[in-house]
Amino acid sequence: MFFDSSLEFAKSLDQQDPLNSFREEFIFPTFHEKEVRYFTGNSLGLQPKNAKKYILEELDDWGKYGVEGHFLSRRPWYSYHENLTKMMAKIVGAKPIEVVVTHSLTTNLHLLLVSFFQPKGRRSKILCEAKAFPSDQYALASQINFHGLNAEDLVEISPREGENIIREEDIISKIIELGDQLALVMIGGVNYYTGQLFDMKSITAAGHSVGAKVGFDLAHAAGNVMLSLHDWGLDFAAWCGYKYLNSSPGGVSGFFVHERHANDKTLPRFAGWWGHDKESRFQMTPGFHPIPGAEGWQLSNAPVLGMAAQLASLEIFERAGMDRISQKRTLLTGYLENVILNVSKKNQALCSIEIITPSDPKRRGSQLSLLLHGKGKEVHDELTNRGVITDWREPNVIRVAPAPLYNRFEDCYWFGKYLEEAIQ
Numbered sequence: 001m002f003f004d005s006s007l008e009f010a011k012s013l014d015q016q017d018p019l020n021s022f023r024e025e026f027i028f029p030t031f032h033e034k035e036v037r038y039f040t041g042n043s044l045g046l047q048p049k050n051a052k053k054y055i056l057e058e059l060d061d062w063g064k065y066g067v068e069g070h071f072l073s074r075r076p077w078y079s080y081h082e083n084l085t086k087m088m089a090k091i092v093g094a095k096p097i098e099v100v101v102t103h104s105l106t107t108n109l110h111l112l113l114v115s116f117f118q119p120k121g122r123r124s125k126i127l128c129e130a131k132a133f134p135s136d137q138y139a140l141a142s143q144i145n146f147h148g149l150n151a152e153d154l155v156e157i158s159p160r161e162g163e164n165i166i167r168e169e170d171i172i173s174k175i176i177e178l179g180d181q182l183a184l185v186m187i188g189g190v191n192y193y194t195g196q197l198f199d200m201k202s203i204t205a206a207g208h209s210v211g212a213k214v215g216f217d218l219a220h221a222a223g224n225v226m227l228s229l230h231d232w233g234l235d236f237a238a239w240c241g242y243k244y245l246n247s248s249p250g251g252v253s254g255f256f257v258h259e260r261h262a263n264d265k266t267l268p269r270f271a272g273w274w275g276h277d278k279e280s281r282f283q284m285t286p287g288f289h290p291i292p293g294a295e296g297w298q299l300s301n302a303p304v305l306g307m308a309a310q311l312a313s314l315e316i317f318e319r320a321g322m323d324r325i326s327q328k329r330t331l332l333t334g335y336l337e338n339v340i341l342n343v344s345k346k347n348q349a350l351c352s353i354e355i356i357t358p359s360d361p362k363r364r365g366s367q368l369s370l371l372l373h374g375k376g377k378e379v380h381d382e383l384t385n386r387g388v389i390t391d392w393r394e395p396n397v398i399r400v401a402p403a404p405l406y407n408r409f410e411d412c413y414w415f416g417k418y419l420e421e422a423i424q
């Protein structure tokens with residue numbers, strides 16, 4: 001990408017950006033009465049303006065109809081989640097039968113692990129990345145305990161000595177090495193700390209070649225990078241709705257179960273009435289008959305207010321289109337990378353900044369993780385004092401993620417200016 005460090009250049013990129021106007025559909029927090037420069041859509045996405053409207057509509061209908069709202073509300077609550085399915089399926093490259101939005105990420109991971117982590121005899125191990133997001137570490141370790149296995153059954157793959165990101169070839173060779181001892185591969189599709197995007201297609205193929213199941217945590221991938229979950233053939237995936245997908249704090253989250261498992265009634269699962277066959281659900285008879293596909297893993301009836309917020313955001317994704325979002329993301333993050341490298345070069349003597357996220361756009365999403373040698377926390381605090389919202393991860397990483405739906409190139413320009421001030 002041609003790079004010019006002027007504000008005019010950033011503004012001209014914004015003028016040429018076909019997604020520029022989507023910014024108007026979000027509410028920006030303020031700092032000293034000015035809009036903040038928001039770079040934490042990877043942590044909590046901004047509020048779509050329509051979220052309030054849709055939530056208020058459901059509150060009105062609840063007031064107006066009471067329990068009858070399950071059928072009489074403008075979007076009947078009984079089937080509310082179905083309003084989200086098709087749009088969410090498109091975002092992750094899946095068929096509608098493979099996706100449902102409900103519960104939250106860690107809950108969904110456990111439900112899917114119950115079905116897809118089935119250790120038998122020698123085949124008892126899970127392969128995951130070292131330093132996975134803590135919730136995933138706890139979930140996997142507790143599943144291992146639940147099956148009466150040992151800590152050694154959780155195999156972690158790390159970057160090589162002196163390196164920051166995990167080499168894909170090391171993951172593949174570990175899978176081959178574990179062979180018939182491997183029950184499950186479960187990795188974060190985009191690593192929350194380094195921003196590294198893994199080649200999920202190759203990892204899935206390698207896992208399946210040794211007879212293991214393969215699942216991904218897509219918390220940092222869904223709504224961020226192009227996904228083709230159906231074609232890649234993984235067994236399952238789960239993500240959260242409140243990061244790139246703006247579903248509201250702790251909001252509803254989606255998951256994926258590959259179509260080939262849609263009618264498999266032999267899979268063990270923790271069942272609930274909302275996963276039971278829709279025709280006979282209210283006959284309240286004993287015996288669980290799962291709905292074919294991902295819906296069969298639902299436990300409880302739809303949390304409508306949370307889903308209303310997710311609906312507002314998914315409609316924006318639907319209009320913008322994942323392919324355009326992804327194209328802008330490549331440019332925007334590439335531009336931000338140039339801005340940061342430029343600041344770093346000019347200020348070498350004061351603070352050296354290392355971007356640990358891969359520089360290849362195919363190996364990352366929006367997020368850049370900056371390793372600050374020296375004074376990381378001070379720089380982060382100085383940025384915050386200037387209304388620049390980034391995210392600090394111990395011991396010395398600042399994560400910056402421009403979200404293509406609401407961040408401008410100009411925001412990245414100002415990030416560079418304030419970063420330089422903060423360092424100095």
Ligand SMILES: *Cc1c(COP(=O)(O)O)cnc(C)c1O
Pocket residue numbers: 104105106107133135136188192217219220240
């Ligand atoms: C954000 C995140 C979580 C959070 O889990 P919740 O159940 O939504 O609280 C879990 N795993 C990863 C990888 C994450 O990035």
